[in-house]
Amino acid sequence: MVTTKGADTRHAVLERAVALASKVGLGGLTIGTLADDLQLSKSGLFGHFRSKEALQIQVLNHAAERFVEAVVRPALAQPRGEPRVRSLFHRWLDWARSSPMPGGCLFVAAATELDDKDGPVRDRLQTLQREWLGVIATSFQKGIEEGHFPEDADPDQFAHDLYGVMLAYHHAHRLLRDPKAEARARHAFQQLLPDR
Amino acid sequence: MVTTKGADTRHAVLERAVALASKVGLGGLTIGTLADDLQLSKSGLFGHFRSKEALQIQVLNHAAERFVEAVVRPALAQPRGEPRVRSLFHRWLDWARSSPMPGGCLFVAAATELDDKDGPVRDRLQTLQREWLGVIATSFQKGIEEGHFPEDADPDQFAHDLYGVMLAYHHAHRLLRDPKAEARARHAFQQLLPDR
DNA sequence: GACAAAAACGAACGGTCGTGCTTTTTTTGG
C-alpha cells in the first residue's frame, strides 16, 4: 500500500514545527502545542515520529530543504564569483525574516541552544552548519578563480567572517530591534568583500 | 536583626545558576536541579526568589556584574583608544571560555533564547546588551579622539561589527568545535580595526 | 540563654511533558 495521506500530514506538521521552533527553539517545541495547532491528537501526531528527538531531527532536515530552496539554489543560478556570493548574503537576509521563519533563522536559534548538548540532534545541526559555511567558502573560492577576489584570500576565513555579519544582523534585528540592523549588515558586508 | 546568612546562600545560588544557565539557557534553569546541586530543598531555594522569573533576572544581573569585573573594568584600566578596544575584545574572548561560564557566554545563549519572548527578562537582557555595545562604541569613539582611528569612522557600526566577530567566534568554537576559532577571531578583529 | 526573625524543610497541589497501549476511524489497493 503506497499511502500519501500520512506524508501529507507529516509535511504539514513539519511545516508548522519549523515555524514554531524558530520562535521557541527545538527544545521548546512541544508535541501537545503542535497537535493543538494542527487540530490533531497528541498521540496521532506522535505516531508519525517515534520520539521527540526524531521529530527534532526531521524539523532540522525540513528547514534545511527550505533553506536550500530559498537561499542556496537561487544563488547558484547567479554568475559564479562575486555576484553569487552577494546573492547568498542577500538571500540569507531575506530568509532570516521570511514568513515561514517568524522567530528568525531557526539555525541561529538552534546553534546556541544545542551547542552544549550531546546527541544526534546536535550532530545533525553541526553537519548542516558546516555544509552552509562550505557553500559560502566554495562560492568565494570560485570568486578567486574568476579574479574577483585576491588570490591569497582565505575562503574559510571569509565564510567565518560573513557568518559573523549574519549573526550580528540577527542579534541587532531580533533582540535589540535596531531599525538600522539591515543597513549595518549591508555596510559590514561591503567592508568584508576584499578588493581584487 | 541584620542577617548575612541569607545573602550568602543567595550568592551561592546565583553563582551556580549562572554557570548552569550558560549551558542550558535561562529557560532551561530548573529550581529542582539547582537545589540538588547546592544540597538545598526546592522550597528553601525558592524562598530566596519569589518566582522563577525573578531568579532569571537576578541571574542576568549577577552575570553582568561578573562581566564588568572580568571584561569592562580591566579594559578601562588600559590606555584609552586602540589599546582599550583591543583589551575589550581579548578579554571578551577569555570571558567566553572562562570556568564560571562552562557553556560559553550566557548572554549569547540568552539572546537567541529570549529574542522572541516578551517580558521583564527579555527587557533586562536587551538593556544589558545595549549597554555592552555602548561600552564598545564609546571606547572606539575615544580612539577616534586620540587619533587612533579615522575621524569619519562610525562607533556604533564598529560596535555592531565587533560583536559579529564575537558571535562568529562563539559559533565556531562551541557548535562547530573548530580549533581555528580563536585564530579566525583574532584575524577578523585585526581586519576590522580601521587604519588611522 | 531567651526570644524573635530568618532560613530551610517536607509534603502536596495542579499542570504539562513525552510516551505507551488499545481502540476506532479513515484511507487505499485489488
Next chain:
DNA sequence: CCAAAAAAAGCACGACCGTTCGTTTTTGTC
C-alpha cells in the same frame, strides 16, 4: 465494495515543573 493497512484518537502512566503552606531548624540580638 471489501478487506487490509495506515492513521488518528482516547486514555493513562510516571516524571518533573513552579509554587504554596505549615512546620522545624538555624541564626542574630539583647
